[in-house]
Amino acid sequence: MVLEKVTRYDRDRASTLGSRAVVLGGSVAGLCAARVLADAFEEVVVIERDRIPETPSPRDGAPQTRHPHAMLEAGRATIEDLFPGFGERLLEAGGLLLDASREMRYYDGGDFLADPPERLPMYCASRALFEHAIREGIERLPSVTQRGDRVFTSYETDDDGSVAGVEFRDDRGGVTTLPADLVVDATGRASRTSSWLEANGYEPPPTESVEVDVTYSTIRVERPGSARHTLVVPPDPPRTRGAAAIPIEGGRWEVILQGVHGDDAPTDPEALVAFAESFPVPEVAELVRDREWTEEGVHHYPFPSSVRRRYDRLDRFPDGLVVTGDAIASFNPIYGQGMSVAALDALALHHALATGGLDDLAPRFFDRTAGIVEAVWRVAVGADFAFEATAGPKPTGTDAFNRYVDRLVSTAHDDGRVTDAYYRVFRLEREPTSLLRPGVLWRVLAP
Numbered sequence: 001m002v003l004e005k006v007t008r009y010d011r012d013r014a015s016t017l018g019s020r021a022v023v024l025g026g027s028v029a030g031l032c033a034a035r036v037l038a039d040a041f042e043e044v045v046v047i048e049r050d051r052i053p054e055t056p057s058p059r060d061g062a063p064q065t066r067h068p069h070a071m072l073e074a075g076r077a078t079i080e081d082l083f084p085g086f087g088e089r090l091l092e093a094g095g096l097l098l099d100a101s102r103e104m105r106y107y108d109g110g111d112f113l114a115d116p117p118e119r120l121p122m123y124c125a126s127r128a129l130f131e132h133a134i135r136e137g138i139e140r141l142p143s144v145t146q147r148g149d150r151v152f153t154s155y156e157t158d159d160d161g162s163v164a165g166v167e168f169r170d171d172r173g174g175v176t177t178l179p180a181d182l183v184v185d186a187t188g189r190a191s192r193t194s195s196w197l198e199a200n201g202y203e204p205p206p207t208e209s210v211e212v213d214v215t216y217s218t219i220r221v222e223r224p225g226s227a228r229h230t231l232v233v234p235p236d237p238p239r240t241r242g243a244a245a246i247p248i249e250g251g252r253w254e255v256i257l258q259g260v261h262g263d264d265a266p267t268d269p270e271a272l273v274a275f276a277e278s279f280p281v282p283e284v285a286e287l288v289r290d291r292e293w294t295e296e297g298v299h300h301y302p303f304p305s306s307v308r309r310r311y312d313r314l315d316r317f318p319d320g321l322v323v324t325g326d327a328i329a330s331f332n333p334i335y336g337q338g339m340s341v342a343a344l345d346a347l348a349l350h351h352a353l354a355t356g357g358l359d360d361l362a363p364r365f366f367d368r369t370a371g372i373v374e375a376v377w378r379v380a381v382g383a384d385f386a387f388e389a390t391a392g393p394k395p396t397g398t399d400a401f402n403r404y405v406d407r408l409v410s411t412a413h414d415d416g417r418v419t420d421a422y423y424r425v426f427r428l429e430r431e432p433t434s435l436l437r438p439g440v441l442w443r444v445l446a447p
C-alpha cells in the first residue's frame, strides 16, 4: 500500500477507546504510533531505553541514527498529516527542502537519469533532526509522556492470555509494572515479541529473511552554502559498491559508501578514499577526498539481511498487543524506506482503531500493515535479487521485472517522464506495477 492508495489521517474518525496505551520504543515508529494513540486513549506512555534527547542527537539505542536517512514522499506526507508543522520545524532547524527533479543526481545503468518534468519536493536533514522534529510534535500532546532510561523487560498478561501491561527496569535497577489497555511494540529490528510468543504458548510469526550482506560507512563533509544537491549511485551488478550524499543542516553533506555481498565499506580513512575513487563517476571521490571532513572517524554499520516477520499469517495472537515499524519488517537501508513505512504503519493503526476499536485489533492491523510492507518489500528485495549472491525467498516475477527495470533505467537516461515514473515508485507514492502503465510501457519498449 503506497501513498496514492492509502486513506489519509482524519482526526475526526478517532474516539476514546481506553485509559492507557503503552508504546515500547521512542524512535520514529514509536513516536508515530504514540501520535495516533493519543486520539484514542486518555494517556499514552512511551518507554524508551535511551535518555530522551533534548536536542537533535544520535542515540545508542538506534545506532543507525549516525547514518544518512532519506525521507520518502509517503513518509513526508504522512508525518506532516500526523504532526502539523513538521516541515517548518525541520527547516527552522536548518533542514533543506529540495526539488528532487532538479537537485537529485541519480546515476544508474551507466549514466545519470534525465531530470523529470515536474517538481518533486524532498526534505533533507540528519536522522537525528528528523526524529527531533517528530518528537517536538509529540511534546505538544499533553496526554503523551516519554519515559527515557527505561528498558522494557516483559509483557504482563491476564488469565485469558491477553497482554494487560508491561514490566520495565529503570537505570537504577528498579522494576515497575504498568497496566495498559493496549501495548505497541516499536522496539525495532531486535524486537523480542516473536520469542516472547514462543515462550508463552503461541506460534511465533513465520520469518522471511533475504541476505544481502551490506555494510555502510558514513562520514560528514563540509558543504558550501549554495551547494545543496543529493547524489545517489546505487550498487549495480557487477558493481557491488554504492554511494550517496545527502545535504543536511549545519552546512554539511552526509556521505555514505556501501558494499554488498562481502565488499566491505572500509572504516580506515585512506581505504575509504580509495573505495570512493573506484566509482565510475568522479563526484563520489570529490566528496570524500577533496572536501573537508567535519568530524573525525568513520561510522560503520553492518546490515546482513532484510527481515520480514509475518504476524499477518498467525492464527492466534494475544489481545492487547500489536507490533509496528522495523519490528515487523526491516529493509535493506539502501532504499531509504524504513521511516516512511513506520509512518504508514501508524496510519494503519489509526484506521484499524477507528474502524473496529480494540476488538480483534491485531489481525485487522496486521492485515493492513501486510499491504504496506508488501509493496515496499518487493521494491527493496526485488532490487537486491539483481545480485546472484542474494539469498532467500525470491518474490515471484522478480527476474522478469528486474529485466524490465534495466531497460526502463536505460530509457530514463534520456526521457525525464520515465525517470518521473521510476522516482515515484521509489518515493512510495505509486505501486511498482505503475511502471507497467501504458504511458510508461510504450516509452520503455519502443524500439
Ligand SMILES: Cc1cc2nc3c(=O)[nH]c(=O)nc-3n(C[C@H](O)[C@H](O)[C@H](O)COP(=O)(O)OP(=O)(O)OC[C@H]3O[C@@H](n4cnc5c(N)ncnc54)[C@H](O)[C@@H]3O)c2cc1C
Pocket (backbone or CB within 6 Å): 024, 025, 026, 027, 028, 029, 030, 047, 048, 049, 050, 060, 061, 062, 064, 067, 068, 069, 070, 071, 072, 150, 151, 152, 153, 186, 187, 188, 189, 216, 301, 303, 324, 325, 326, 327, 333, 334, 335, 336, 337, 338, 339, 340, 342
Ligand atoms: C544504516 C541504516 C540506514 C537507514 N537509512 C534509512 C533511510 O535512508 N531512510 C529511512 O526511512 N529509513 C532508513 N533506515 C531505517 C530506519 O532507521 C528505521 O526504519 C526507522 O528508524 C524506524 O524504525 P523503528 O522506530 O521501528 O525502530 P528503531 O529506529 O530501531 O527504534 C527502536 C527503538 O526502540 C528502543 N528499544 C529497543 N529495545 C528496547 C527496550 N527493551 N526497552 C525500551 N526501548 C527499547 C531503541 O532504543 C530505539 O529507540 C536505515 C536503517 C539503517 C540501519
